[in-house]
Amino acid sequence: MNKVVAGPGEAIHDIRDGVTIMLGGFGLCGIPENCINALVASGVKDLTCISNNAGVDDFGIGLMLQQKQVRKMISSYVGENAEFERQLLSGELEVELIPQGTLATRCLAAGYGMPAIFTPAGVGTEVAEGKETRVFNDKAYLLEYAFDADFAIVKAWKGDAHGNLVYRETARNFNPMMAMAGKITIAEVEELVPAGSLDPDHVHTPGIYVHRIFQGSGYEKRIEQRTTRKK
């Protein structure tokens, strides 16, 4: 089981115009920086991106937006990006806003081999428009379908050649369920370790879900809201 590729360029070599990709991360925390840079360099376009957020103007998915590579964003919150707003208002970019838990669970359903889920999020709101509603135990739920993504690109802290992944702190966020949901899953890690050095009891994503893995470099890990207190 050797899933190691040389770097981000090789990892994304077959991502073509028009495909659907999932990108892990919450805000700028736990985003696959190396692969995003490689996608920007590749010039691939007309992408549908499933990601909780859309980065900021000059970092994360914002870099892909600057190059007009994204046709549609499926996200829960996109507030931190002026270029995003410009493209949305001009009609260049389509956006589908969905509740954060629904987004996470539609990924999870795909990774668990389940076609759909029922969730109460959005019942009685415009999110429910056109969706099947079912009542269980006197409470209404919306039918939401599992995502169908060509690629999932995730970032982990550590990984091995088998594709086993370990995340760190809140950089875990959407990465595990997106790793499970992609037809092809690409993982970039801060540290690629020899097989056997990760404790199997501590693996977050089993390697079966991961198709390509590489050790990333030059992580900037930009902080969106630096908040501190005085000693």
Added chain:
Amino acid sequence: MALTKEQIAQRIARELKDGYYVNLGIGIPTLVANYIPAGIQVELQSENGLLGMGPFPFEGEEDPDLINAGKQTITTVPGSSFFDSAMSFGMIRAGKVDLTVLGAMEVSETGDIANWKIPGKMVKGMGGAMDLVASARNIIVAMMHTNPKGESKLLPKCGLPLTGVRCVKKVVSDLAVLDITEEGFVLLERAPGVSVEEIQQKTAGKLLVKGDVPEMKF
């Protein structure tokens, strides 16, 4: 005198009970963490994947991998745990979180809430708000009683696009503490020096006043 934002947070903190798991939204709700009463232990949930959120880090100790749902750098407290976003909303959906505190643009007398979208303005998204209000067992809204034009934000029916229906149980505004019942808003407490008449005048939704309404004390 209307309450300050800090006093709204301080009043909401009195609703906390020992052993509660609590999700605090962005804005005034975040301030509630500063007023947790002595002798009470609560654990704060951050929906991006943390139970046991601590205060902001000391300068120079920020960790880019450790943020809250507002994308602010934070710390953990002893006994904390990390998990993924699906599990985070799983515990919310399953009713494990005892109390959710969030802000609102409008609340209706039946407990509907609108807090994510203003038609004609750039829509940023609902984030986790729709999941939280659809599932939380107990929701307290922290809000201003009126908008900057002086118009009531406690309405018979929300005018803005809804975040959730029939979910808010209690409102703590700058003027009053109100329960939301089958009969409408019930006035429980008033801000120091604010009269029942003023609250009635600034509440567009159905408001019930039962007997003497005590003043909040700080």
